[in-house]
Amino acid sequence: MTALLKRRLIGLFVICLSICHAGLIVFYVVCNTEKPWTIYDSAIGNFAKSYAGVFFKQNWHLFSPVPATQEFRFLVRYKQVDEDWGDWQWDQGDTLRDHHLYRVTTSGKLLYVFGRFHDALFNGYKTKFEAHREAGGTIDAVVVAKIGDEILASPDGKNALRYAIDHFKGPRANLEGLQLMVRIVDPLDYTEYESGQTETRTVRDVPFPIVWMKDLASEGES
Amino acid sequence: MTTLSSSPNHQRSVRELFQTKIGAMLDGVTEEPQYLVQLALLRKCVGIACILNTLLLLPEYGHFFGPDVYYERGVFAPDRWQHWLVALSVHPFAHGLGYIFIVAQLAALDLMIAGIKLWLTVPFAFLATMNVWGLASVTMDGGNNLVQLVFTMLIFCNSSGRPSTFKSKNLQALSNAATRCIFRLIQLQIVFVYFCAGLYKFHGELWNNGMALYYTLQVPQYSHPWAEAFALSFPVIASLMTHSILLFQYLFPVLVFVDKTRLFMVIWGAFFHLGIMFVMGLSMFGIMMMSTYIAFLSVQECRWINDKIGGFFKRRMQTAQVDNV
Numbered sequence: 001m002t003a004l005l006k007r008r009l010i011g012l013f014v015i016c017l018s019i020c021h022a023g024l025i026v027f028y029v030v031c032n033t034e035k036p037w038t039i040y041d042s043a044i045g046n047f048a049k050s051y052a053g054v055f056f057k058q059n060w061h062l063f064s065p066v067p068a069t070q071e072f073r074f075l076v077r078y079k080q081v082d083e084d085w086g087d088w089q090w091d092q093g094d095t096l097r098d099h100h101l102y103r104v105t106t107s108g109k110l111l112y113v114f115g116r117f118h119d120a121l122f123n124g125y126k127t128k129f130e131a132h133r134e135a136g137g138t139i140d141a142v143v144v145a146k147i148g149d150e151i152l153a154s155p156d157g158k159n160a161l162r163y164a165i166d167h168f169k170g171p172r173a174n175l176e177g178l179q180l181m182v183r184i185v186d187p188l189d190y191t192e193y194e195s196g197q198t199e200t201r202t203v204r205d206v207p208f209p210i211v212w213m214k215d216l217a218s219e220g221e222s
Numbered sequence: 223m224t225t226l227s228s229s230p231n232h233q234r235s236v237r238e239l240f241q242t243k244i245g246a247m248l249d250g251v252t253e254e255p256q257y258l259v260q261l262a263l264l265r266k267c268v269g270i271a272c273i274l275n276t277l278l279l280l281p282e283y284g285h286f287f288g289p290d291v292y293y294e295r296g297v298f299a300p301d302r303w304q305h306w307l308v309a310l311s312v313h314p315f316a317h318g319l320g321y322i323f324i325v326a327q328l329a330a331l332d333l334m335i336a337g338i339k340l341w342l343t344v345p346f347a348f349l350a351t352m353n354v355w356g357l358a359s360v361t362m363d364g365g366n367n368l369v370q371l372v373f374t375m376l377i378f379c380n381s382s383g384r385p386s387t388f389k390s391k392n393l394q395a396l397s398n399a400a401t402r403c404i405f406r407l408i409q410l411q412i413v414f415v416y417f418c419a420g421l422y423k424f425h426g427e428l429w430n431n432g433m434a435l436y437y438t439l440q441v442p443q444y445s446h447p448w449a450e451a452f453a454l455s456f457p458v459i460a461s462l463m464t465h466s467i468l469l470f471q472y473l474f475p476v477l478v479f480v481d482k483t484r485l486f487m488v489i490w491g492a493f494f495h496l497g498i499m500f501v502m503g504l505s506m507f508g509i510m511m512m513s514t515y516i517a518f519l520s521v522q523e524c525r526w527i528n529d530k531i532g533g534f535f536k537r538r539m540q541t542a543q544v545d546n547v
Contacts, residue, residue: 004249007395011251014399018407025411029418054304055374060418062364065426068444069437100446104505106282109361111443113285116293116360155294163292187440190433190457201440 028052032059071185072118075205076164079177088181091167117163120156121182125206139208148210161212177213182206252395254385255402259524260516261376262337262383264408265344267513268373269335272351275366275506276324279358286358287320293360308352320357326350340382348373365510368415372408372514379404408517413475420471429468432461444502470494478518488518 027048052058075088092114099107128147129139137143151157160180168175186202193199279286298313299305310316311323327350334343351373355362379401380386386397423429428437439445439453439460453460470490477483492512499508516524 003391006392007252008245008248010392010395011248011399014396014403015248015251018403022407022410025414029414055308056371058367058371058415060364060415061422062415062419063434063438064419064422064429065424067426067428067434067438068441069428071441071443096442099503100442103446103500103503104278106279106285108443108503108505109279109358110282110285112360113292115443159292159294187437188454190436193454194457 024048024051025056025058028056029058029060069187072115072122073183073185074114074117074121074160075181075183076167077179077181077209078168078170078175079179080170080174081176085179088183090183116156117160117180118182120154120160121151121180121210122184122206124151124154124157125182125208129207144208145211148208148212151210152212157210164212175214177211179209179211181209251399251402254398255380255405256521257401257405258380258383258385259521259528260519261379261381261401261405263519263524263527264372264514264516265337265340265376265381266335267516268369268376269331269347271369271506271510271513272347272373273328273331273335274509276327276354278506279361280324283320286361287324287354289318289320291360295356295359307349309356311353311356320354323350323353323357327354337382344381345377348377361506363504363507364415365504365507368412368514369510371411372517375404375408375411405517408514409479412514412517413478416471417475420468420475423468423471429464432464435464435467436460439501444504446501446503449501467494484518484520485523488515491515 024047027045028051031045031048073090074092075090077086077088079085092111095107095110095114098105099111124147128150132139132143132147152161161178164178164180165172165175168178183203183205186204188198188201191197285291295312296309298309305313311320316323327347330343330347330350334340334347352370355366355370380397386394386401388394388397423434426434428434436453436457439449442450470487474487474491478487492515495508495511499505519527
């Protein structure tokens with residue numbers, strides 16, 4: 001085999017590899033978006049997913065098709081021993097203020113952490129309460145407590161609870177329980193705002209806070 | 223009856239022409255690439271972006287790299303070979319040792335930027351960066367994703383800025399072909415991002431009716447009080463800006479490859495991402511995306527940047543030496 005032929009074969013090999021790589025990436029992104037064809041679950045579809053999923057995982061939604069429009073706030077209130085429930089607290093206000101003041105700092109990234117809390121709570125509400133309603137069930141205190149426990153048992157729910165307990169400002173021994181809540185601030189609707197019908201945003205809370213009470217019996221044993 | 227197209231002489235000349243064209247293309251692929259300067263500068267910019275990302279998060283080490291963070295980092299799966307490379311930081315054995323991965327990442331990235339032993343430092347910096355990002359997984363966004371993809375591809379090409387020095391002609395041909403093809407794949411990957419984002423936006427009602435920015439700039443996490451006030455006071459301008467984002471994402475994948483419009487699209491993109499950085503507060507996203515734009519600069523433009531930045535540091539070092547004397 002001449003040197004020229006060897007070089008050309010090397011070039012052809014690299015070009016073919018590049019075309020295969022590009023094709024697998026396009027296939028992977030299309031397959032991850034929707035299932036337009038039955039080949040999504042075929043051998044080549046699975047190969048594309050396993051190839052790209054290692055080092056070439058990608059998802060380019062980037063605020064599309066639906067951009068963020070609502071503000072979510074993660075609220076906590078505490079109950080101390082021999083006291084009533086306290087006021088709702090929103091801890092991320094200071095972080096948000098710093099994020100607005102200093103654009104290239106950690107504050108913006110810290111907000112991502114809090115975002116996981118209200119995602120867990122809000123999505124938990126949506127899926128579990130709505131599924132219960134669609135199944136014809138009524139929402140009563142027992143159902144609310146059960147769904148609340150399920151949300152708190154999820155990984156992000158556990159982290160939200162741990163965050164709330166860690167940021168309790170009083171002596172830990174005084175903490176009897178806490179409630180977690182997601183508050184949603186809707187944007188000003190363009191038509192209503194321009195016509196002067198409204199100048200303030202709608203603020204609403206999810207229907208039921210998630211309640212956690214300290215388990216005094218197990219604490220006594222430990 | 224024999225026609226011109228079916229005559230043996232015509233068919234032979236078409237075949238020879240085809241073979242000559244294909245042969246010339248394959249010969250061209252294995253020649254020394256012209257994009258060595260761009261790849262070297264891209265390597266440095268990717269390295270700097272990764273260092274900035276880590277330094278940005280270090281003041282809140284406990285929230286992002288510590289052992290008791292408030293988010294799930296993922297579970298280490300010993301049966302998945304890739305976890306032994308890019309997910310060691312979440313192995314139970316590495317609990318609380320995030321600082322080791324950070325030190326390794328910063329050291330490797332410095333060596334990579336300096337161009338020292340790139341065959342070792344580029345892959346090692348990539349793996350260290352993946353592990354550090356695995357610790358701070360909650361902060362990852364599209365910019366991190368794109369830089370990770372470009373970083374992966376830089377491992378397999380010559381990003382030293384100098385021709386490859388293999389003694390074997392075949393290895394040299396392989397290196398040249400890989401460098402040429404990977405450079406184009408990097409460019410295609412970047413335009414693919416904008417193409418996909420534009421396509422998804424095409425299916426979004428708020429994007430199509432021009433109201434996306436009007437509503438998104440009311441979310442404090444992705445806005446600023448003055449930006450929100452601006453959008454509410456001047457909804458027409460907010461709508462025009464929404465449409466300009468769509469226009470940019472539709473035009474960039476094509477016009478960035480046309481000589482006359484290339485630089486204009488790069489500058490438009492830079493302003494677009496600067497807006498995302500300072501108006502929406504997604505600072506690292508903007509920095510990461512802009513760092514990959516080096517792939518669309520010409521050799522002269524990259525040399526100009528190298529001379530300006532390199533010259534700045536040389537003058538600072540000379541000044542420091544004079545002061546010391």
